[in-house]
Amino acid sequence: MSQLVTLLNRYAHEYYTSDNPSVSDSEYDALYRELVELEKDYPQEILPDSPTHRVGGKVLEGFEKYQHQYPLYSLQDAFSRQELDDFDNRVRKEFPKVSYLCELKIDGLSISLTYENGVLVVGATRGDGSVGENITENLKRVKDIPLTLPEALNITVRGECYMPRSSFDAVNQYRQENGEPEFANPRNAAAGTLRQLDTSVVAKRNLATFLYQEASPTNEPSQEAVLEKLGKLGFTVNANRILAQSMEQVWAFIEKIEQEREHLPYDIDGVVIKVNDLEVQEELGFTVKAPKWAIAYKFPAEEKEAQLLSVDWTVGRTGVVTPTANLTPVQLAGTTVSRATLHNVDYIAEKDIRLHDTVIVYKAGDIIPAVLCVVENKRQNQEKLEIPSKCPSCGSELIHFEDEVALRCINPLCPAQIKEGLIHFASRDAMNITGLGEKIVEKLFVEELVKDVAGIYRLTVEDLLELEGFKEKSANKLYTAIQASKSNSAERLLFGLGIRHVGSKASRILLEKFHDIENLAKAKQEEIAALDSLGMVIAESLETYFAQEGSQILLAELRKAGVNLAYLGEKVAADAALSGMTVVLTGKLEKLTRTQAKEKLQSLGANVAGSISKKTDLVVAGSDAGSKLTKAQELGIEIRDEAWLESL
Numbered sequence: 001m002s003q004l005v006t007l008l009n010r011y012a013h014e015y016y017t018s019d020n021p022s023v024s025d026s027e028y029d030a031l032y033r034e035l036v037e038l039e040k041d042y043p044q045e046i047l048p049d050s051p052t053h054r055v056g057g058k059v060l061e062g063f064e065k066y067q068h069q070y071p072l073y074s075l076q077d078a079f080s081r082q083e084l085d086d087f088d089n090r091v092r093k094e095f096p097k098v099s100y101l102c103e104l105k106i107d108g109l110s111i112s113l114t115y116e117n118g119v120l121v122v123g124a125t126r127g128d129g130s131v132g133e134n135i136t137e138n139l140k141r142v143k144d145i146p147l148t149l150p151e152a153l154n155i156t157v158r159g160e161c162y163m164p165r166s167s168f169d170a171v172n173q174y175r176q177e178n179g180e181p182e183f184a185n186p187r188n189a190a191a192g193t194l195r196q197l198d199t200s201v202v203a204k205r206n207l208a209t210f211l212y213q214e215a216s217p218t219n220e221p222s223q224e225a226v227l228e229k230l231g232k233l234g235f236t237v238n239a240n241r242i243l244a245q246s247m248e249q250v251w252a253f254i255e256k257i258e259q260e261r262e263h264l265p266y267d268i269d270g271v272v273i274k275v276n277d278l279e280v281q282e283e284l285g286f287t288v289k290a291p292k293w294a295i296a297y298k299f300p301a302e303e304k305e306a307q308l309l310s311v312d313w314t315v316g317r318t319g320v321v322t323p324t325a326n327l328t329p330v331q332l333a334g335t336t337v338s339r340a341t342l343h344n345v346d347y348i349a350e351k352d353i354r355l356h357d358t359v360i361v362y363k364a365g366d367i368i369p370a371v372l373c374v375v376e377n378k379r380q381n382q383e384k385l386e387i388p389s390k391c392p393s394c395g396s397e398l399i400h401f402e403d404e405v406a407l408r409c410i411n412p413l414c415p416a417q418i419k420e421g422l423i424h425f426a427s428r429d430a431m432n433i434t435g436l437g438e439k440i441v442e443k444l445f446v447e448e449l450v451k452d453v454a455g456i457y458r459l460t461v462e463d464l465l466e467l468e469g470f471k472e473k474s475a476n477k478l479y480t481a482i483q484a485s486k487s488n489s490a491e492r493l494l495f496g497l498g499i500r501h502v503g504s505k506a507s508r509i510l511l512e513k514f515h516d517i518e519n520l521a522k523a524k525q526e527e528i529a530a531l532d533s534l535g536m537v538i539a540e541s542l543e544t545y546f547a548q549e550g551s552q553i554l555l556a557e558l559r560k561a562g563v564n565l566a567y568l569g570e571k572v573a574a575d576a577a578l579s580g581m582t583v584v585l586t587g588k589l590e591k592l593t594r595t596q597a598k599e600k601l602q603s604l605g606a607n608v609a610g611s612i613s614k615k616t617d618l619v620v621a622g623s624d625a626g627s628k629l630t631k632a633q634e635l636g637i638e639i640r641d642e643a644w645l646e647s648l
């Protein structure tokens with residue numbers, strides 16, 4: 001087993017870190033399977049650095065806080081050459097011969113890894129720098145983090161965990177196809193992944209790391225030497241770095257990186273400049289929050305020029321008509337951009353954007369790039385953009401309300417609006433029908449298999465089999481998901497109907513009060529407006545909606561199809577038994593599953609937390625409760641059992 005582990009870890013390192021595999025995938029798989037078999041037979045012998053720890057799922061209850069032994073620092077920022085020169089002058093006043101190591105500033109999340117006797121024992125997030133979260137189980141699933149080191153060292157190292165652009169694109173593609181919200185950028189995606197409680201998700205998402213600091217005391221003389229040491233220990237270290245003797249060299253590196261930036265396989269947001277000599281670092285010391293021996297040069301937001309070829313006008317769920325520019329393709333922040341939003345008609349008028357103009361596009365935190373402005377001296381054509389007067393989907397007259405920046409189609413039978421409404425209906429916060437994402441809805445709509453939301457419930461497996469790409473298994477799966485959504489608590493349905501101003505939170509408040517949708521349809525405006533945190537706008541919008549004959553017919557059809565119209569969540573009264581208390585569950589319960597117990601507690605007004613802290617008011621403990629129980633006892637927190645919960 002130990003030979004297999006050593007071999008497999010070497011191969012994995014060659015594959016993930018050095019990008020230089022020496023065996024084929026099938027050879028690796030065969031050895032891996034042999035190890036799995038052995039571990040099945042000798043579970044007590046499973047080695048701490050076995051690659052099998054990296055896959056498969058464990059569902060965590062939450063993350064414990066982790067007190068960093070060595071605090072993580074932040075960095076001073078610079079946005080110009082001048083600020084860098086000022087930094088250099090301050091350093092050179094004391095150390096005229098200083099040299100700097102320039103590294104890429106990786107746009108991910110900082111992580112801290114602690115090894116004892118060469119074995120990874122804790123992986124943690126930065127948190128506020130002194131207290132982070134223990135995410136060891138998740139970091140073990142990041143394949144280029146060594147589980148053991150070649151030497152039995154006690155060492156804490158720091159670096160950045162990020163999502164490569166290729167993984168990001170794959171994850172978003174998957175989410176789009178499944179009607180899940182896409183991540184805005186790789187950084188958010190990495191953060192979301194590391195906070196997953198299901199470790200198998202982390203294993204699937206292909207995160208990676210660059211390590212750059214030895215946080216525990218080191219004998220190395222320089223930052224350069226530290227990086228070399230980390231590389232030898234099996235960590236991934238970014239090779240894109242230089243040792244600069246002057247600010248000219250630093251600046252040349254920055255300019256070169258800015259050119260190459262978009263071709264890197266990961267996102268960076270700047271260059272970090274560090275005094276190379278660790279003794280000099282020590283002498284320079286720290287300000288309150290950042291080292292005086294380092295500075296981060298941040299790149300300006302990326303902008304590019306492109307030519308505006310044409311404009312598409314699309315109709316959203318609420319009838320708003322949005323312009324999107326088609327552009328000559330440009331590289332922006334690592335992706336090819338050929339479409340960008342023009343926001344709305346008023347924006348186009350205000351910026352005087354015309355057809356064939358050269359425009360500046362940029363990408364802020366969003367997925368969709370935007371047009372910033374026109375490069376006026378490059379204008380060759382005076383042709384104004386044609387603003388549509390008719391809906392591109394249904395042809396009815398568009399309205400430009402005085403108090404709105406947008407154009408709107410107000411035809412309730414507009415096909416584009418209906419299609420967008422269907423997508424919204426199936427989405428996660430609404431009916432949450434897994435597998436009924438944008439693409440499938442589009443097909444169902446085009447094939448005229450579904451014309452309104454009630455139509456979703458008339459679909460048969462045979463209907464689905466008619467769609468391109470569907471097989472017996474996938475059709476059955478989607479059919480089952482649709483059927484399951486019938487028994488959702490009705491606030492999902494209410495939100496899914498897409499009534500103006502009625503969001504998911506308002507939907508819940510409304511149904512807590514009126515119990516079911518038919519009741520709500522009969523409610524008086526004043527009754528609704530009187531509810532906490534709702535108002536006249538919502539009340540009027542509901543009245544308008546329910547007054548339409550079409551809405552009544554739709555509700556009747558949904559009821560006939562067996563869709564639940566009643567609120568199933570329990571009412572939380574202000575005087576509920578556990579109102580405002582923070583409760584933690586631990587151990588195995590006899591009658592209730594974890595989720596059921598959690599829901600019960602929440603219905604009693606409790607806030608259910610994953611880990612014990614000073615804020616915990618109460619612990620409900622089942623059998624085999626472990627460290628949480630001990631900790632609760634140490635802190636003197638009240639402890640109760642399942643029978644007590646039942647009695648409530």
Ligand code: AMP
Nearest residue numbers: 074075103104105106109110160212272
């Ligand atoms: P800021 O968050 O802007 O204060 O910048 C500090 C952060 O930059 C650190 O917490 C690290 O997570 C991150 N960082 C990324 N790459 C590096 C690097 N090569 N050296 C130091 N910090 C880095």
Ligand code: ZN
Nearest residue numbers: 391394409414
């Ligand atoms: Zn229309």
